[in-house]
Amino acid sequence: MPSRRSSVVGFVALMLVALVVPSAVATDGPRVRATVSFGQWQTDPPFDRFTVPNDRTRNNHQLLPQEVKIKAGGAVNFIISGFHEPTIYDAGTQPGDINANLVVPGPPVALINDPHNRIFRGADPRPLSQDRVESVTFPKPGTYLVICAVHPHFVIDGMFGFVKVQGADEND
Secondary structure (H helix, E strand, O other), X not given: OHHHHHHHHHHHHHHHHHHHHHHHHHHHOOOOEEXXXXXXXXXXXXXXXXXXXXXXXXXXXEEEOOEEEEEOOEEEEEEEOOOOOEEEEOOOOOHHHOOOOOEEOOOOOOEEOOOOOEEXXXXXXXXXXXXXXXXXXXXOOEEXXXXXXXXXXXXXXXXXXXXXXXXXXXXX
16 A cells, blocks of 8 residues: 555656646747847958957947847847947837936946936946847836947937837737
């Protein structure tokens, strides 16, 4: 009888584990992560970053793609090439809502510092290695504004995009 009881307990434990595993693996499904290139180095004419590591004039000031979709709880990996500062504003914020006159002064350039609806501000790019990755999670559905807070990149170049976060039950 004890071996039968052990078998039943083992079977029940195995079934409970089987019920938990799919929810843990769900974060590995479609649309749980996206990649956004935050600036891109140019190759025409040829560019040797070994000898000129951060020639800012050779960087495209764009987010590519300009819009990504993920599921709630997913993440966006911002691959930052060059002198950029990813800054994210809460769902519903539009580019025209940003007060670009609120800044952290340079040198070498001012960084936008509008805290209204800001939910994430990346590392200050001035003292850091400028090429890096910052991964950010989005727990709630909504459309989030992402800008480059380097003042001329946002104001002059229009460097912004959107992260559309869908609920778990929504489809494309």
